Amino acid sequence: MRGEDADPLPRRRLLAAAGVAFGCLGAGCTETTRPSAAGTTTSPSSSEPANAEGADAALVAAVVRAENRLLDAYQAVLGGSAGTLHAFAEHHRQHVLLLGGLPDQRTGRRRLSRDLQRLRDLEDMAATRLRGQALAARSGDLARVLASMSASSAQHAVVLNRLRTPTGHAGRHR
Amino acid sequence: MSAEQAALQRVLAGEHAAVYAYGVLAGRLAPTTPLQRYAARGYVVHRSRRDHLVGVIGSRGWSPAVAEPGYRLPVPVDTPRQAQRVGRLVEERCAALYAALVATTAGRLRAYAVDAVVDTATRQLGWGGHPVALPGLVDSAR
Numbered sequence: 001m002r003g004e005d006a007d008p009l010p011r012r013r014l015l016a017a018a019g020v021a022f023g024c025l026g027a028g029c030t031e032t033t034r035p036s037a038a039g040t041t042t043s044p045s046s047s048e049p050a051n052a053e054g055a056d057a058a059l060v061a062a063v064v065r066a067e068n069r070l071l072d073a074y075q076a077v078l079g080g081s082a083g084t085l086h087a088f089a090e091h092h093r094q095h096v097l098l099l100g101g102l103p104d105q106r107t108g109r110r111r112l113s114r115d116l117q118r119l120r121d122l123e124d125m126a127a128t129r130l131r132g133q134a135l136a137a138r139s140g141d142l143a144r145v146l147a148s149m150s151a152s153s154a155q156h157a158v159v160l161n162r163l164r165t166p167t168g169h170a171g172r173h174r
Numbered sequence: 175m176s177a178e179q180a181a182l183q184r185v186l187a188g189e190h191a192a193v194y195a196y197g198v199l200a201g202r203l204a205p206t207t208p209l210q211r212y213a214a215r216g217y218v219v220h221r222s223r224r225d226h227l228v229g230v231i232g233s234r235g236w237s238p239a240v241a242e243p244g245y246r247l248p249v250p251v252d253t254p255r256q257a258q259r260v261g262r263l264v265e266e267r268c269a270a271l272y273a274a275l276v277a278t279t280a281g282r283l284r285a286y287a288v289d290a291v292v293d294t295a296t297r298q299l300g301w302g303g304h305p306v307a308l309p310g311l312v313d314s315a316r
Binding site: 087088090091094095098127131134135140141143144145147148149150151152154155156158159 | 269272273274276277278279284285287288289291292294295296298299304305306307308309310311
């Protein structure tokens, strides 16, 4: 399968593409904009509650841990299979790097099933989890990144489902 | 104009264009083929989102962006391959617009935008697209 992201994007460029100042995601950062309940946006100020940044930092840490678990699952399954699964593993590695984490380097140590269905199920769960995390994020820019990551997992799940069922219809949409 | 209002108007403008493009796709592709049926279903989805956005913007007391009289497609739609390219480009653009909407919204409207990002990203696959690391954030057009 042709990999759209064969060359890993540097974190700075990814963050720039996401509209986030370099190094902004995670603890110690201020948002550029945040939506208010009234529908107008407010700029961050020194009165921005510290717990908002702390809440997002904890969210980012949780996302990084989950992405590393997914990365580990792919690495355990890959074996001699290149192409599609390598590309998906690389996507999750980029997710971890984007959020300032360290990609899991473990290979072959865990006894994970080599079943494509398991990977698809993991991607389905990741898409759902990331959706919830996008809704929970205080930072609008972080929410956008997490929404995009959710969409990436959803794309992976569609393709993995096709690999399981070669005669399946292109795309999940009805 | 607030960032949220601007983002809503931009995504509505994008849906106006998408409805137009999907109308062309559904009309030009050979009838009853899988790709034509896919285009027809996509038309319904985009039209529904367009109508929803008009309602959201109107409910806030703003004037919804109106559709252009016509739109120029990036390539003619004379072959299935060209149709697939147009379909992918439409969905990629919509993904970017909805991702921008996610950043400026909260609550139910953010949830709507997040779900639209996911839908547009997966809909690209039906047009021959491939998964990418960050749909809607990094230009994956090829």
